[in-house]
Amino acid sequence: MxxxxxxxxxxxxxxxxxxxxxxxxxxxxxxxxxxxxxxxxxxxxxxxxxxxxxxxxxxxxxxxxxxxxxxxxxxxxxxxxxxxxxQIPSAIKNAWLQMELAARAKDNPSGVATKAQRKEAKEAVEQRCEVEAATGKxxxxxxxxxxxxxxxxxxxxxxxxxxxxxxxxxxxxxxxxxxxxxxSAGTIAQAWAIEADRYAEMDDVVPAGFCPGPVHGSVAWANEHSQAPDFLGNEFLLWLWWTLETQTDTITIPDGSEVTVMLSKTLTLECPVGESGKETITAESPVKLPEAMQAIQHGKLPRKSGMIIVRDGQQFDLTLQAETFGISGAKIILDDDAEFENEDRIEAVRTLCDTVDGMFHTFCERRTNETWSKDLQSIQNWLAPVQQRGNQAA
Structure with missing residues (x-):
């Protein structure tokens, strides 16, 4: 079926x-x-x-x-x-109300419905709503x-x-x-920190300054109802981008297995202080395009990225939303002759989430480590040269 x-x-x-x-x-x-x-x-x-x-x-x-x-x-x-x-759409209810008011006010010298007529019109609309709702349309x-x-x-x-x-x-x-x-990214990070005995270090984490200028205390899209450090999801995608560009395309996750990664298809970037807006780049490899690099050199952070990940021979194509760690459009890539039962699909969902979370855990370990300052400096150096050329040209 x-x-x-x-x-x-x-x-x-x-x-x-x-x-x-x-x-x-x-x-x-x-x-x-x-x-x-x-x-x-x-x-x-x-x-x-x-x-x-x-x-x-x-x-x-x-x-x-x-x-x-x-x-x-x-x-x-x-x-x-x-x-x-x-529910009757509000635009329809408003139209019915205006029609009822017009019908009652047409003989008034002022052309305007009286208070009593407005009450009658409202009651008439409520009755009509009940009748129309009963039809199920x-x-x-x-x-x-x-x-x-x-x-x-x-x-x-x-x-x-x-x-x-x-x-x-x-x-x-x-x-x-x-x-x-x-x-979300923040709750995953906090759960990891408890398991790894890094909760104090995680509790002290604030948004990093990847570009010159004042460090922002929060991001414009932060969930005001949550204390979880969801901004780490944005930093994770930037760290992953830097790692893939400058070091290796393979991330070792805490269980010892290796994940091969490529950022692909789509990339959404946004200014964390809400000044220069949001942009989405669609290409086979968006991070290779100059406009993508220019965006992060001017302080924008990734909010969503497409990626291809391969772990233990299993490949997934997906898009990851940075703050929520929501996954969309994920495809499980199989060999042509492979058969996939429902049980396999369930296991693939687990593997996909374990793999994405595992890469994030690797980032969290480095983010709360004493050596993070070296990583941060390296990322700043990676971003700086072209930005300096841009300043000189200006």
């Missing part, structure tokens, strides 16, 4: 959430029954401001069938969540694919973090009595 859920086919795009307080040792029939109880479409009303969130079985937009053999694959639960809304279904790797305590959400992921998190937390925390 064909599935629209990309964790089992096609390219992968997701953000991650840490799952805490799931008490069970495994995902059992009782959990499957809970999904069926709160399946998408089981609870509907005609309310004009209604938002319903429910589980999907994974086969299609209206799949309400859940089964251990079907949904549990390689110690992970593959399923979906659908967000149903039944404004109902929308928004499905999202999810993979819950309960052994790894990780939820892969097939979308970007925002209102939709908030609705999904609310449903999972309410039904399964768990707690979800969004994974």
């Amino acid at each position: 064909e599935t629209y859920m990309p964790f089992l086919s096609g390219s992968l795009s997701f953000e991650r959430f840490r799952v805490e307080n799931f008490d069970a040792d495994s995902f059992d029939q009782e959990h499957v029954d809970l999904m069926a109880k709160y399946a998408a479409g089981k609870f509907e009303t005609n309310s004009t401001e209604n938002v319903h969130t429910g589980f999907l079985g994974g086969a299609h937009l209206f799949d309400q069938d859940f089964d251990l053999d079907k949904n549990v694959i390689n110690d992970a639960v593959h399923f979906g969540i659908r967000i149903d809304t039944n 404004y109902r929308k279904f928004q499905p999202f694919s999810l993979l819950w790797d309960y052994g790894y305590k990780m939820l892969y959400f097939g979308g970007t973090a925002g209102t939709a992921s908030g609705h999904c998190a609310d449903l999972l937390e309410r039904v399964f009595q768990v707690e979800l925390g969004h994974v």
